[in-house]
Amino acid sequence: MTRTTPTDPPVLQITGLSHSYTGQARRTTVLRQIDYSFRRGVFYTVLGPSGSGKTTLLSLAAGLDAPTQGTIRFDGEDLRAIGLGRYRNRHVATVFQQYNLLTYMSAAQNVTTAMEITRVKVRDKKARALELLERVGLDRHQATRNVMQLSGGQQQRVAIARALACSVDILFADEPTGNLDEDTAQDITGIFRELAHDQDKCVVVVTHSQQLATRSDVTLTLRKGRLTATPQRA
């Protein structure tokens, strides 16, 4: 698989991004004038203390919300022009810290539903869902059980399988290993690396885990609303 080089055009380009929340009495600025370019084939981690704006950055980059100021471009096109809904549907997938699974479905149904919504062209969606779930460590029996009957770790795996099922360019994950045991966390990290390096995806993971950060290609640190990048490898 061809790895992206720094000279390749960015898949996601953030320019002058600021974001604030208006509370009851005052306005809080979470992100200040952030400029950054994400590339395909790279596994990024975003570190930072609680309240530093990591999740906000991820939400804006994933098209879950619109920034107060600045632009985000996907393959050179402004997200506002693409449309946030279309951007989410065609180009990105998000793994949430709270899993956010559809609780009235089985693990496999969660995955096939995502495929249907994102219009993934697969002949046998169920087989593909089972394959993905097996890849994240869930057997057939677990795959056909209602997600509420699975453990937290298993639910997180389902959430990751669901994201993998959407044939997208960028995968965002918010604290994906926060609720997992060490071994499972290692497995999941391996999957993220594989996605970036073998499938040329751009993977952006928000985490508190230094261990996870050391396995990423680039570590971004958010502090007081400003972003700094530290490459882990040459």
Place this chain on the structure above:
Amino acid sequence: MNFLKRAGLSLWSRRGRTLVMTAIFLVISTMVLGGVLIRDATARAGDAARNRIGADVTMSMDLGKAAEGGGMLQAPQIATSTVDRIGDSPFVARFNYQAYYATGFPDGVTYEGASAANAEAGSGTPPLVVGAMDSDAMAGFSSGSKKLLDGRPITRADRDRKVVLIEERLARSNDLSTGDKLELGRIEADASTGQEKVAAYTEFTVAGIYRDSADQDPEYLTPSGNGIIAPIGAAARYLDGAQNKSATVSQATFTLDDPDDFAAFEKQARDEAGAELDGFAFQINDKAVRQMTGPLSAVSSSATAAMWLTGVAGAGVLALLTTLAVRQRRREFGVLLSMGEQRWKLVAQQVTEVVVVAALAVGLSALFAEQLTQKAAGSMVSSEASTARKQIDAWEPPPPGSTGLNEGIDMDDRPVEGADPIDEITVRLGNSALSTVAGVGLGIGLLATALPAASVLRLTPRTILSKGK
């Protein structure tokens, strides 16, 4: 159509909630359907009664207008030929009019109240002839207080024929039978003395003999045993003060097929008669229909009130439940939106779930609503009819010779004979009733879904997912 699949999965996996919603919908749809069916059945029965009985419209002097003019009240007259034209309207099932003519008998004819002294003085109660268009249509014959014993009735075709129907007592005391001749005199006032006397006699043939069970003529209070009925044309020509006069009347009664046509009928009548109707007013008397349909109106009102009450209360409960359900599902909406699902499909999923539940409930209620409603409505109508029947039976007429004013009896409250309150209805479940209920159910469901769903869906996925975190 991914949202349909999701709707199906959601309904199935939340079977408990689906069951509760279906049960609530079932109660609402059964109650609403019951109300609609009762309303339909009572309306049908009422229409049938109206069509069978019709409503009487009386055309008579406009007392209000006459009083405005001041002076003596004198009833206006209208030519019977004009009344005939009005009566030929398609709104009219049948019509009738009559006029009274004083007459005199030749010597030798005996009748009630006659005495030598009266005859000489020209005073006392002169015999009256009722000039009629159609004897069968007269109130006495239709109510049964008068009954034809022999011969034939007087019809519209007899208009100018010199034939009469006479009361059996008059026939008996003068040994008259059908086919016999009877001379009737035209009364005229003497120019010099002003006294009334017979100017000329005309021979009439007895066409029939009838029995009148009433004591007196209801209008002139003359003894009913002296009753004579003649075709109005012949009576006017041979018995009225001015000889060879064409018949006129001051009052006519029209029976309409449908009381609702009253306004249209009056307009048509006024267009037809023009100035001839000046001084006349039309008054509808649908007492018979009201007497018959009184129980239906009461039941229909109760059913409609119950229907609205259940509908509104049910809509409230459902709206509350659906709102809670939608709020509980906001995270689901957020997840689906984060995958780029279109907002309308999320609403469509909610709507589909409500529609499925509503369809199930309406379908189930349709299975037994007809029998259930028939039982309930039958009992309600029967009970209302029984109450109405008791009221009718309790009414007593004032003593003979009294107007009832002293006894506190309003003659307008007198029950109409042969108009028994309807005591049963037939409930029929038709497509229109089902459509109404399905429409109401769908409306409630959509409203209860759309509003809370819209309130959640206007938010961004991040806001939805981060709420309450």
